[in-house]
Amino acid sequence: MIDIFVHSNISAEPRLDKLLTLSFTMSPSSLGTEQAIRAWGLNFQEPSKIIEDEDKQRIEYLFQLILSMGLAELVALQYARVIYYSRGGLFAQAVVPRFK
Incomplete structure (x- = not known):
């Protein structure tokens, strides 16, 4: 989903709004x-590493988007993490987040 926004000509604020609207209105079945991949990653290293990398990429995208709106780096990073981890209760409570 991020690819749709990365290559968009829309400015940061409407892009973030659109991304959040899509993310928070997705049906639980989607x-x-x-x-399932996150549950699998709890017990196996290979999917766990892929999940970790994907989470980092998503948070980095949110961070850069928020940072481009003029917020300080630390604040932008905190907002990015809060937004990401609150999305769907971190995927409908499937996994306990791995904060680092």
Whole structure:
């Protein structure tokens, strides 16, 4: 989904608004595949690493988007993490987040 926004000519604020609207209005059933992959990653290293990398990429995108709106780096990073981890209760409570 991020690819749609990365290559968009829309400015940061409407892009963030659109991304949040899409993310928070997705049906729970649309998260099923991601939940299954995250559950698998709890017990196996390879999917766990892929999940970790994907989470970092998503948070980095949010961070850069928020940072481009003029917020300080620390604040932008905190907002990015809060937004990302609150999305769907971190995928409908499928996984306990791995904060680092």
